[in-house]
Amino acid sequence: MAGNNDVTDLVERARKGDPRAVARLISHVEDGSPLLRAVMAALTPYAGNAYVVGLTGSPGVGKSTTTSALVTALRAQGKRVGVLAVDPSSPFSGGALLGDRVRMQEHATDRDVYIRSMASRGHLGGLSAATPQAVRVLDAAGCDVVLIETVGVGQSEVEIAATADTAVVLLAPGMGDGIQAAKAGILEIGDLFVVNKADRDGADATARELGHMLALGEARGPGDWRPPIVKTVAATGQGIEEFVEALEKHQSWLNEHGKLAERRRHRASVEIEGIALAALRARIGDLRGDRRLSTLAERVVGRELDPYSAADELVAGISD
Structure with a gap:
């Protein structure tokens, strides 16, 4: 399996203008590769x-x-x-x-x-x-x-x-x-x-x-x-x-x-939020079929709990 050494090599080649290395890096991005975090960390200084x-x-x-x-x-x-x-x-x-x-x-x-x-x-x-x-x-x-x-x-x-x-x-x-x-x-x-x-x-x-x-x-x-x-x-x-x-x-x-720096800070905040929301969605998706989610659904249907309170409980459970 490819590892961090491969990522370092790809980044070095991409910086030298190797189009195949650039293509591989973007493919890691599009595919949500397990190496994506390593790729982003390696790219950040440049x-x-x-x-x-x-x-x-x-x-x-x-x-x-x-x-x-x-x-x-x-x-x-x-x-x-x-x-x-x-x-x-x-x-x-x-x-x-x-x-x-x-x-x-x-x-x-x-x-x-x-x-x-x-x-x-x-x-x-x-x-x-x-x-x-x-x-x-x-x-x-x-x-x-x-x-x-x-x-x-x-x-x-x-x-x-x-x-x-x-x-x-x-x-x-x-x-x-x-x-x-x-x-x-x-x-x-x-x-x-x-x-x-x-x-x-x-x-x-x-x-x-x-x-x-x-x-x-x-x-x-x-x-x-x-x-x-x-x-x-x-x-x-x-x-x-x-x-x-x-x-x-x-x-x-x-x-x-000073608007360029301001726009880029906003862009970074939107990007961070998007990544965090995607991670939360993935964790919520993993709960489908989980007893916690079905129990909360039963309580909402039974009028013991409103959907907002149920969602708060679900988020709190994911964050623990």
């Missing part, structure tokens, strides 16, 4: 340097094409880039995974670009439950920028705000995205808005409508970040330079105002 950008938006706005164009621009700056493309389908059926890979094929042979498709496996929020740990793998492996492309599930996409340093919301003309953005609460989580497919009719109107909606939103004081709106045609690279400049400005603003 993590915390990557700039994490989340790209979200409704299906059809061109997230994968935009991500690919962004990778090209970042590589032109000499940056190592990691991409996590979260696939909504079963991890066995392929689904959108093939489309993501085809659109990013031009980067497949670049050793300074690592692209990984991850299945959401039913996890809500547009992300995989393993996303934060997978980001840490790419961060520790020396990626300067990690791009997270979400599945495009609409109203649950707000989770990206808790996972990225900068949250980018993509829209496209003619898709009713302005209304959808307001309904989904995406206006509140976007640090940067991109109107892609800007060569189509209605692009200027979409950008204008979005600008009006942002102006009507929460009041911002002097010095607060005001999300810019960038128009792009990702398929041709038009507007991508302006997109990168807007990302750099937001990163600078985050650093200057």
Whole structure:
């Protein structure tokens, strides 16, 4: 059985840019490997340097094409880039995974670009439950920028705000995205808005409508970040330079105002909470068929106990 020595070797190889080592480490994350704790402990000294950008938006706005164009621009700056493309389908059926890979094929042979498709496996929020740990793998492996492309599930996409340093919301003309953005609460989580497919009719109107909606939103004081709106045609690279400049400005603003450290503390707290809840769920799952749980259920049905008190007793029993 693989042990801690194997983990140390994998981490060393990943830090040297070995894509197979990075793939193995992310597989440990996705599979919930018994070595996962050792992997995370080994990665911790090397993590915390990557700039994490989340790209979200409704299906059809061109997230994968935009991500690919962004990778090209970042590589032109000499940056190592990691991409996590979260696939909504079963991890066995392929689904959108093939489309993501085809659109990013031009980067497949670049050793300074690592692209990984991850299945959401039913996890809500547009992300995989393993996303934060997978980001840490790419961060520790020396990626300067990690791009997270979400599945495009609409109203649950707000989770990206808790996972990225900068949250980018993509829209496209003619898709009713302005209304959808307001309904989904995406206006509140976007640090940067991109109107892609800007060569189509209605692009200027979409950008204008979005600008009006942002102006009507929460009041911002002097010095607060005001999300810019960038128009792009990702398929041709038009507007991508302006997109990168807007990302750099937001990163600078985050650093200057101490917001980057604040966001990362919040991200760590969300991650810790998620791991703790998963452990508790697993322990509760182990109780199914256990006499303690069935006894509590009988008492609730018999009106001796309310379900909240029963749950408190169950949690207290698990914590002992």
